[in-house]
Amino acid sequence: MTMIDTPTKRTASEEPATLVRRLAMDGRAAQRALAAMDSAARGTALHHAAARLRGDAESVLAANSLDLEAGRTNGLSDAMLDRLALDPERLEGVANALDRVADLPDPVGEIIDETTRPNGLALSQVRVPIGLIGIVYESRPNVTADAAALCVRAGNAVLLRGGSEAVHSNRAIHASLVAGLSEGGVPEAAVQLLPTQDRAAVGAMLKAAGLIDMIVPRGGRGLVERVQADARVPVLAHLDGVCHTYVHHAADPAMARKLVLNAKLRRTGICGAMETLLIDTRFPEAGGLVAALLDEGCAVRGDPRVQSLDPRVSAAGDADWGTEYLDAIVSAAMVDGLDEALAHIARHSSAHTDVIVTAHEAAAERFLAEVDSAIVMHNASSQFADGGEFGLGAEIGIATGRLHARGPVALKGLTTYKWLVRGTGQARP
Structure with a gap:
């Protein structure tokens, strides 16, 4: 050289x-x-x-x-x-x-x-x-x-x-x-x-x-x-990537599983990796979603309702909701609908990238309009938060x-x- x-x-x-x-x-x-x-x-x-x-x-x-x-x-x-x-x-x-x-x-x-x-x-x-x-x-x-x-x-x-x-x-x-x-x-x-x-x-x-x-x-x-x-x-300034994925009750279970695993585990050390998973209490496959992460070697730190889904889930502390792990660790919470998901994201997001997974178009449009982050996504992995993927060549x-x-x-x-x-x-x- x-x-x-x-x-x-x-x-x-x-x-x-x-x-x-x-x-x-x-x-x-x-x-x-x-x-x-x-x-x-x-x-x-x-x-x-x-x-x-x-x-x-x-x-x-x-x-x-x-x-x-x-x-x-x-x-x-x-x-x-x-x-x-x-x-x-x-x-x-x-x-x-x-x-x-x-x-x-x-x-x-x-x-x-x-x-x-x-x-x-x-x-x-x-x-x-x-x-x-x-x-x-x-x-x-x-x-x-x-x-x-x-x-x-x-x-x-x-x-x-x-x-x-x-x-x-x-x-x-x-x-x-x-x-x-x-x-x-x-x-x-x-x-x-x-x-x-x-x-x-x-x-x-x-x-x-x-x-x-x-x-x-x-x-x-x-x-x-x-x-x-x-x-x-x-x-x-480029601040932490405390990125959320909210799985709405109307999400397709197969799509939700694919996107959640990709968002967290494709590359855990990048700023677009999912750090917090929010699951609607009416989503029918919540237990399977959490188990899929655990089975792939991801540690899950959950609120009491997530802990009740799988004995392998450890308790999340207050600091977990604002932590950029950059590792195979995720915080997870159950939320009672879109309003509660939006409130959680407003309180804990670093305004980097936040995602909703749903087949409900009205819920998706409200999420896209009300989440005040630099990147807001519908039915896509947060790992697409990248200049090259946006067609910008690099960032x-x-x-x-x-x-x-x-x-x-x-x-x-x-x-x-x-x-x-x-x-x-x-x-x-």
């Missing part, structure tokens, strides 16, 4: 605040050059990056093996190891995502709105890149590639800071990306990886107002809360707030806009 002598590597020994300032200035200069490239050139450069990643697969997987070995030594859970792990199939998926992003329509330059005022001024609202985006993330090395691809496609530079558990994987992926992008004419400093795991460097990123234009945290509640508390830079994260962008944040979520005003000599009276 080719190693690149980037500005990042030359400044690795600097004091954190000085390092971040230097990298940010390099990134801002690179972003201006990147924004001047046409859309086709940026897309071609991403195809080069995908090809380089495939060519470096052996080295990237070897680096990932070092992280997995260290993770096992340090006692990472199976779910966290799964988030960290790469194999040839997953790495090919990362490369494919780069290619998909390269081929997506470019939002930069899109006219959002235009009008002509009575005085003849022609106004247009046009999408432009945000600038330099800082991304602080944990565990999943694919974020290195996804974030870089989305930022570059939308004309943004990016400063990445991955978690220590994936340090070797992130460095290997970053080196491949920079090599491929450089072949396509993208400045090396457009995609930088912070070369230190010193937590002070994260603090310096959060305080780099005027240099970094937006911070995106991807990780657990502790990381996101720290970023939100300390940042002097605008934050696009920078799933934003659970209400401003700027919400749900899977992809290309349009990484743009802002400016107003263009064209006149013919008008002066304001």
Whole structure:
């Protein structure tokens, strides 16, 4: 694997605040050059990056093996190891995502709105890149590639800071990306990886107002809360995935079983995994639904009514209803109808993804209208809460707030806009 002598590597020994300032200035200069490239050139450069990643697969997987070995030594859970792990199939998926992003329509330059005022001024609202985006993330090395691809496609530079558990994987992926992008004419400093795991460097990123234009945290509640508390830079927050599936009394039992098992157990360590199961007291197969989870090796922590369905169910505590387990554990409660399900979700949901399973269209439409989450689904697994599955190519994260962008944040979520005003000599009276 080719190693690149980037500005990042030359400044690795600097004091954190000085390092971040230097990298940010390099990134801002690179972003201006990147924004001047046409859309086709940026897309071609991403195809080069995908090809380089495939060519470096052996080295990237070897680096990932070092992280997995260290993770096992340090006692990472199976779910966290799964988030960290790469194999040839997953790495090919990362490369494919780069290619998909390269081929997506470019939002930069899109006219959002235009009008002509009575005085003849022609106004247009046009999408432009945000600038330099800082991304602080944990565990999943694919974020290195996804974030870089989305930022570059939308004309943004990016400063990445991955978690220590994936340090070797992130460095290997970053080196491949920079090599491929450089072949396509993208400045090396457009995609930088912070070369230190010193937590002070994260603090310096959060305080780099005027240099970094937006911070995106991807990780657990502790990381996101720290970023939100300390940042002097605008934050696009991705909070816990406390995702609910409500099995309504009119749900098809076979469909409910399939969706519940998939939502919880397909991959337990992703933010779209179901963490709480709500079962209508009139649903005829409640016991079978709980038994199916237990039989597949999922621990169930239930309220008294769920406990009465199967002796293997343990008692849920108050904290369980707001916990993102990221493991083969689920909290489960019986609810007396749609109103009670909606109230439970309003009280405990993290506003990420919530699902209703039902054949009753009116109940489904009410659920879709009244649940105030970034993603609300009917008769589908919550594991579809993913930018790639939404046709967005990849995602920078799933934003659970209400401003700027919400749900899977992809290309349009990484743009802002400016107003263009064209006149013919008008002066304001």
